[in-house]
Amino acid sequence: MSVSENVVGAGRTSLAPAQTGAVLRVEGLSKTFPGTRALDDVSIEIARGEIHALMGQNGSGKSTLIKLLAAYHSADPGATAEMDGAAFEIGKTVPHGLRFVHQDLGLILELSAQDNLALRGGFARGFGGRVLWRQQEAETRRILAAFDVDLDIHRPLAAATPVERTVVAIAAALQGWDGDGVLVLDEPTAVLPHDEVQRLFDVVTQVRKRGTSVLYVSHRMDEIFTLADRVTVLRGGRRVGTYDIDGLDSRALATLMVGNDVDPDFRADVVVRTDTSVTLEARDVRGKWLRGVTLEARAGEILGIAGLAGAGTLELPYVLAGQGGPLASGEIRLPGRSEQWHDVRHAGQLGIPLVPSDRQTEGVIAEFTVGENLSLSSLRGLGRPGHLSGGQERSLVEQWSERLDVVAAGPSAPISTLSGGNQQKVVLARCLAISPDVLVLCEPTAGVDIGTRVAIYQIIADLAAAGLTVIVASSDEGDLLALATRILVLRHGVVAEELAAAGLTKNELIRAIEGAEQ
Structure with a gap:
């Protein structure tokens, strides 16, 4: 029997009796919102001194579980909860031994x-x-x-x-707090560059040494295998099971989360083309971290940008899209449209859309609906001057929601009701709706579960196959290995190395990013 088959079968068994030294135990937890059962009879037990991971796709119920523990939501009747053997009413009271660090900090x-x-x-x-x-x-x-x-x-x-x-x-x-309890960390690395993640790991390890248990929520499977002792997996609001990390591998864990076989090492089937026309050129691009970057990208290419924090990796996408701020300088042009060079500070006039790194603060407008967020960049073309055609807007939203498989109650649903992965699809759809020649993405899968991550990879690969030029800057090596046909490695604000992505391993990429060969 394969590991995947084994753990799927094990997941259908009920929780064992409380372990000796268990610090938190919750049984039969459910939560119903109008029209939606977000959690259904979920149980979880945290042992004293362990790092216990909580994983699942966006919309699986992780956030609802955390908010119930924090008494932000009230629970459906029937749940029982104990902290150090003392019962408490989950959803109404928070024991002294429960502490939280939420994603927004x-x-x-x-x-x-x-x-x-x-x-x-x-x-x-x-x-x-x-x-x-x-x-x-x-x-x-x-x-x-x-x-x-x-x-x-x-x-x-x-x-x-x-x-x-x-x-x-x-x-x-x-x-x-004396540390005798559970610290809940909800996506603590969602906005951290990967080279800073180890520093956080050290902090979490120190917290555990104090005797504190940690409930660790993350989408990044490499973190779970590095830190956690056990993992509880949620899917569709139900508990799939709780497993020892030593008994899993990444593919088995991904399969548990999604419900079918998923390859966490997915690589897009993008043909490397050198015979297509150059669609973007930039020269001597500078900024807060950038010290003179020159590059070109071709039609149908996915150009990856890699580097440590401070190398300019996550600054370059903003500069190319005309959002680099007053420190930006250099020149950019789109040869397919014009031979004229433009100051990068005015690159916004070229219509290069950007999928930003921080979806919550830069990508979506929380007060707007799904449709309003998606159509935002296309309003000038929807109707006559001074008049917005509601019919054209609805048609645009429906078209792109269907193409990118956005899961929402409808275009009038608040964007805040969507999972992180579906919000990211809305931002991506907004960028694509203007029919650009070049698309720039920064941290495209931050805070996105494995199933949606692979779906986004495939969308981007299909766009490149259709001739779109795509530039992907990411601190996640997995993004670059999954997508890029060519990777530029930045060090100290300049292009230090260019790598062909075909056959490139993660270790080779990390060594290049860190400059280990030097």
């Missing part, structure tokens, strides 16, 4: 690390309520010292790195 970026920690744990005060700033600073340094992070505690967190902000959020959650 809950920080005020205009304030410093010191102020954010004090807002959560309280300011050190003296006579008359006066803040004792020296004592507060000492306490802040004491809290952060446990996480080995070199951080200016007086600088606004807007200037901190993503991993520094995540560490501050974890430290804030653990304030005033």
